[in-house]
Amino acid sequence: MGCLCEAGFSGGAPTSPLLIASEHVQFTSDCYRAREREDERVKRRDSSLPKASSARPTLHSLPIRIIMNFPLLIFSSTFILFLSCFPAPSLQQFPRVCATQEALQSKRCCPAWPGDGSVCGVQSGRGFCQLVEVSESPNGPQYPHSGVDDRERWPLVFYNQTCQCAGNYMGFDCGECKFGYFGANCGERRESVRRNIFQLSIAERQKFISYLNLAKTSTSPDYVIVTGTMAQMGNGLTPMFANISVYDLFVWMHYYVSRDAFLGGPGNVWTDIDFAHESAAFLPWHRVYLLFWEHEIRKLTGDTNFTIPYWDWRDAQDCQVCTEELMGARSRLSPSLISPSSVFSSWKGESPAVDELSSHLSVTQLVVICSQPEDYNQREVLCDGSPEGPLLRNPGNHDRNRVPRLPTSADVESLEDVMLISDTINTFKNMLLFLTGFASPETGLAVTGRSLMHNSLHVFMNGSMSSVQGSANDPIFLLHHAFIDSIFEQWLRRHQPPRTHYPSANAPIGHNDGYYMVPFIPLYRNGDYFLSTKALGYEYAYLQDPSQRFMQEFLTPYLEQAQQIWQWLLAAGILGAAIATILGTIIVMMHRRQGKRRKIPSYGESQPLLISCEEEEPPSYQTAM
Secondary structure, three states, X not given: OOOOOOOOOOOOOOOOHHHHHHHHOOOOHHHHHHHHHHXXXXXXXXXXXXXXXXXXXOHHHOOOOOOOOHHHHHHHHHHHHHHHHOOOOOOOOEEHHHOOHHHHHHOEEOOEOOOOOOEOOHHHOOEEEEEOOOOOOOOOOXXXXXXXXXXXXOOOOOOOEEEEEOOOEEOOOOOEEOOOEEOOOOOEEOOEEEOEHHHOOHHHHHHHHHHHHHHHOOEOOOEEEEOOOOOOOOOOOOOOEEOOXXXXXXXXXXXXXXXXXXXXXXXXXXXXXXXXXXXXXXXXXXXXXXXXXXHHHHHHHOOOOOOOOEOOOOOOOOOOOOOOOOOOOEOOOOOXXXXXXXXXXXXXXXXXXXXXXXXXXXXXXXXXXXXXXXXHHHHOOOOOOOOOOOOOOOOOOOOOOOOOXXXXXXXXXXXXXXXXXXXXXXXXXXXXXXXXXXXXXXXOOEOOOOOOHHHHHHHHHOOHHHOOOOHHHOOHHHHHHHHHHHHHHHHHHHHOOOHHHOOOOOOXXXXXXXXXXXXXXXXXXXXXXXXXXXXXOEEEHHHOOHHHHHHHHHHHHHHHHHHHOHHHHHHHHHHHHHHHHHHHHHHHHHHHHHHHHHOOOOOOOXXXXXXXXXXXXXXXXXXXX
């Protein structure tokens, strides 16, 4: 699995940035006090965990591209400077409060909700602590082992009690809102729209890139990653966890869900195992993954309107997003590296930096992680988030026999045609094979030695994104999977399949309907996300009806920009009105003065100053004086 594409695989089938920032940042003493209280709570509950670096990061640690990226630097620095105004609970992997010896040995992860101090917010009706019941449906034959891997019967190896949230609440302590719901009591229903990255304004693109950089440089305050198996931890006696940045948390999650299973001994692993690829859970798992990514950025930045943009790569001849303004152009020094003028090129530095103005942050090193699965297997260790080198990308310089070209519009359309002629029972299976890239959309048959659709983009990128376990290191991963998710959504809307079309048994381990998604805490079942984006509170711009698309792609961006700078517009309007009033007054006064001059009485001349002398020829004029 080491150097194949992300779904693939070992051969089995299946406006100004400052103005934007000012909208989300408020200087209030209450905000700072709230942040301080939260910090104290984290300190108390983290006594048994490895502490984040006490050195505070400096703004000089941010990528310095004075000429090319000054607006971006200002924006990123602004968020780092004022991040203390935003409590930022996360929603995935191991909560710090549950990463303790007590929690692991009791197998109980039911934290108190800070809002009322009760377990799972039970006093406020948010949820309650209950035993975890896992599905007993049989798995397929691909993984013949039992009791070997911590991910089997997830999450029972770690916890058998978690919070069960009620109503529109979710989260490890029921302190958050379900997807699509907002507000203090999660009663506000709102639909977010994911847009084509090329439809974003310049300011919106800068904001997106700044958010990515902020996530890369911000340590997750509420979550840690596990760095050892339960057996290596002595069944919880010696907890092994590590701090991680918000961005790298998601990189690690993608590694952990797809890693090989250790069977004992150096290099003795089972490779035919993946809880999020090569079978039915591929699409719903990545759907939840992107939703949590979106939610995490919203919590980190305070921007509740943030959505992940998508890259519509149909008919693309090259990497359209690999530019200085977007995801980074190719370096002139090395074709596999990112241009030094891109903010992403600094995602290879190895010096932690300090910001004396952000005491609660511990900036992680800007590098790729979890990119050496063969080494982990040989040493029988998990990826621990340590730096492993620069972000690599060499688009187009790949094996052309495997991926002759990127998918076209005709490929996507033919994929829909094949699905339409398929029998109802196998429609989902067929769509999965075609969309992931194992089968040809034209024929419906597997193509040996070829990677199509989803897989083709990973191979085409020819770098960090081309290895399954480490592919999420490249931020293009997000743009790509958002578009894959939109194609999945088209299929759901066209066929409207019942949940019974999702396999309930005999799928590869981790892919049955009732299996909880690895490694999410809180818990989510695969089959629960075999439904339309409409039910989850989001939409894709190009799937909207024409009137909605006009509003979203043309009118809304202008209105949003106007909203961001309304203070300046108001000031300009007032100033313009004042100038117009002054000019109007001057014109009226001048007009009145001219009128008075015209009304002065004329008395005529008593004796002309010039008289005509008709006696002389030619006539001449002379004064009477």
